[in-house]
Amino acid sequence: MTINSSEQQDGVNKSARTSYSNLPALDVSLAFPQATPATSKFPPCASDYYNFDGLLTSEERAIRKKVRECAEKELAPIVAEYWEKAEFPFQVIPKIGALNIAAGTIKGYGCPGLCITGAAVALAEIARVDVSCSSFILVHSNLAMLTIAQYGSEEQKQKYLPSMAQLKTIxxxxxxxxxxxxxxxxxxxxxxxxxxxxxxxxxxxxxxxxxxxxxxxxxxxxxxxxxxxxxxxxxxxxxxxxxxxxxxxxxxxxxxxxxxxxxxxxxxxxxxxxxxxxFQDTNTTLSISRLMVAWQSIGIAMGVYDMCHRYLMERKQFGAPSATFQITQQKLAQMLGNIQAMILAGWRVCNLYEDGKMTAGHASLAKGWITSRARETVALGRELLGGNGISTDFHVAKAFCDSEPIYTY
Missing domain, CATH: 2.40.110.10 (Butyryl-CoA Dehydrogenase, subunit A, domain 2)
Known part of the structure; x- marks a missing residue:
């Protein structure tokens, strides 16, 4: 029997596929010997250069700390995999629910009644690791729950809000x-x-x-x-x-x-x-959500900077850490400066909200400007990681893609 070239090629491909399928999975640490992937250990926070923590109350700092710890432990190891599959990690819902942040600023009915700054930094800390999971909370809390809390009947509030606050009803x-x-x-x-x-x-x-x-x-x-x-x-x-x-x-x-x-x-x-x-009632709800979207973008930018900072300290080129080169330092400085300005702008709008002075314009300007700075910051981070800037293992590629819809909506 004569075997033609296409059959030979198919045979080679089948043989190759069979042999490769039997190989053990590659250890990520071997693939990236000079840098620690975000999927194995999320980087420590290096992006709070102006000590924003010093502007927070003790309660707000405690919220930030517990959400950061949960996001780094529970979300960071798995979100790249779920992002690739375009699936939602339902197993994290009870863990986020246990943080008691889902209802944000809503008071009563089993809701935590956080101040707006506490709710904002909580959302930013989740977005720092994965903005999709922060969007899940934003839609649930700052749109759906807030509509019921602000405009619903007493019966509706009693019926829906308690289980929604615990993320038992989504x-x-x-x-x-x-x-x-x-x-x-x-x-x-x-x-x-x-x-x-x-x-x-x-x-x-x-x-x-x-x-x-x-x-x-x-x-x-x-x-x-x-x-x-x-x-x-x-x-x-x-x-x-x-x-x-x-x-x-x-x-x-x-x-x-x-x-x-x-x-x-x-x-x-x-x-x-x-x-x-x-529709004015819609605009009122959207104004609060726009402020929270701004804080999502702050979280995205912080996570990207934190990843780039560690990566460039660990990775060596031409016999020295990549962070020692001035061209990389200039980009890091631009990113870090953006983040400090973004944080302070977001914090000021939170102050205006607490004082009853925030307008739709305040929220819209914060959302528009902060998301554009986040977009720039994330793009610089993608450049800094070179080829690894398109690998979801290092967080930045995922954040680069995720920042686009945040900027758009």
């Missing part, structure tokens, strides 16, 4: 639609009054947590008043509601964003959020 918040992102006030999803409740019809897109959430807070236009209202819908046993995961993302891959389709979905009267009656 929430999602559905505003954006396929045709309306920045122009969210023009949303088309409708809520029509019927006997005993409301019928929701429409589509939502980019809805974080939606594929596995227990409940969704859905924003829809009241067909009678033409105003935007909010509705709480338990996802389990919800005829007409489907949430389909958005695939092929290159950033925030751990976040389970979904396309949500609403076809003749019934919501009882008691689950319409009574105090949410206009």
């Amino acid at each position: 929430a999602s918040w559905a505003l954006t639609e396929p045709d309306y992102g920045s122009d969210a006030s023009a949303l088309r999803t409708t809520a029509t009054k019927v006997e005993g409740g409301w019928i929701l019809e429409g589509q939502k897109r980019w809805v974080g947590n939606s594929t596995f959430a227990d409940l969704l807070v859905i924003l829809a236009r009241n067909t009678t008043t033409k105003q935007i209202n909010a509705y709480v819908k338990l996802k389990k046993h919800a005829p007409g509601l489907t949430a389909t995961k958005i695939e092929n993302k290159v950033g925030l891959r751990i976040v389970q964003n979904g396309d949500v389709l609403l076809k003749n979905v019934f919501v009882p009267d008691e689950d319409r959020v009574p105090g949410f009656n206009s």
